[in-house]
Amino acid sequence: MTDQPQAPAKKLSEPTSDGLKPVLEADAVAEFLHANPDYFVEREDLLLSLRLPHQRGDTVSLVERQMKLLRDRNIEMRHRLSQLMDVARDNDRLFEKTRRLILDVLDASSLEEVVICVEDSLRQEFQVPFVSLILFSEIATPVGRWVSSGDAQQAIGGLLSSGKTVSGNLRDHELDFLFGEEQRKQVGSTAVVALVHQGLHGVLAIGSRDPQHYKSSVGTLFLSYIAEILGRVLPRHTSALRSVR
Numbered sequence: 001m002t003d004q005p006q007a008p009a010k011k012l013s014e015p016t017s018d019g020l021k022p023v024l025e026a027d028a029v030a031e032f033l034h035a036n037p038d039y040f041v042e043r044e045d046l047l048l049s050l051r052l053p054h055q056r057g058d059t060v061s062l063v064e065r066q067m068k069l070l071r072d073r074n075i076e077m078r079h080r081l082s083q084l085m086d087v088a089r090d091n092d093r094l095f096e097k098t099r100r101l102i103l104d105v106l107d108a109s110s111l112e113e114v115v116i117c118v119e120d121s122l123r124q125e126f127q128v129p130f131v132s133l134i135l136f137s138e139i140a141t142p143v144g145r146w147v148s149s150g151d152a153q154q155a156i157g158g159l160l161s162s163g164k165t166v167s168g169n170l171r172d173h174e175l176d177f178l179f180g181e182e183q184r185k186q187v188g189s190t191a192v193v194a195l196v197h198q199g200l201h202g203v204l205a206i207g208s209r210d211p212q213h214y215k216s217s218v219g220t221l222f223l224s225y226i227a228e229i230l231g232r233v234l235p236r237h238t239s240a241l242r243s244v245r
Contacts, residue, residue: 097125098222102229111237115144118230122206130187130207132178135234136200152177152203160194160203165224167191167214178205189214193223197231204230 033039101121108114115133122131135141136149152160155177159166168189175184178192188211195202204227208214 094126094222097121098225101125101226105226105229105233108233108237111141111234112143114230114233114237118204118226126206128206129209130179130183130190130205132205132207133202134178134205135195135202137238141238149200156192156203159192160200163194163196165191165193165220165227167220169211175207178203179207183207188212191220191223193220193227195227195231195234197228197235201231201234 101117104117104121105114108117118133119131122128132145134145134147134152136152137146138148140146156174159170159174170178170190170192172184175187175190178190179187186209187207188209190205190207191214192203192205194200195204204223206214206223214220
């Protein structure tokens with residue numbers, strides 16, 4: 001196999017019949033301009049005489065080309081800024097809803113008020129279609145949904161062991177335990193967080209029909225805040241709530 005001959009480097013000038021002119025390699029010129037970006041500052045006449053090929057085949061001046069590049073870059077930056085502002089506005093709204101919910105939970109005078117406050121706020125204020133608040137106790141209580149800690153560990157022990165918010169697509173038996181068989185068929189993605197404070201007191205789960213809505217713990221920071229408050233408030237309202245260490 002023979003080596004292919006390499007094309008000669010592009011040159012900016014060639015010898016003439018009158019004599020030899022200095023020959024500059026294109027790479028050398030590019031290196032010089034890169035090292036001296038202010039070279040054309042006091043040479044505007046030279047700058048305006050430069051031409052660059054355009055996509056349509058005509059030519060534009062270097063200044064016009066730079067202006068176009070700057071305009072394109074400005075449009076891209078404005079688009080990114082708009083996206084960041086949208087995220088900031090969404091976070092502001094989530095923060096305000098979370099603040100109101102936490103204050104209502106702290107003001108609640110009974111376990112029933114706490115449960116109703118959480119479920120109503122998540123469904124109505126946060127517009128979450130599927131909400132499940134399950135408390136762990138060995139004694140049946142008429143308020144909310146209660147299960148024994150043993151049943152909870154058997155059904156969703158893997159979700160509780162990490163101590164962090166788990167989000168994404170769950171297995172069928174986990175969805176059955178959290179939302180029931182009928183709702184499980186409609187849940188596309190889920191975020192689950194344990195209610196922990198000096199022990200494990202329950203679990204809070206929210207679900208969406210969109211399989212991509214809850215993934216990789218994105219957007220679950222405020223859910224973690226709510227769970228931390230519930231872990232501290234719930235045991236104050238009942239002695240039946242068991243602390244599982």
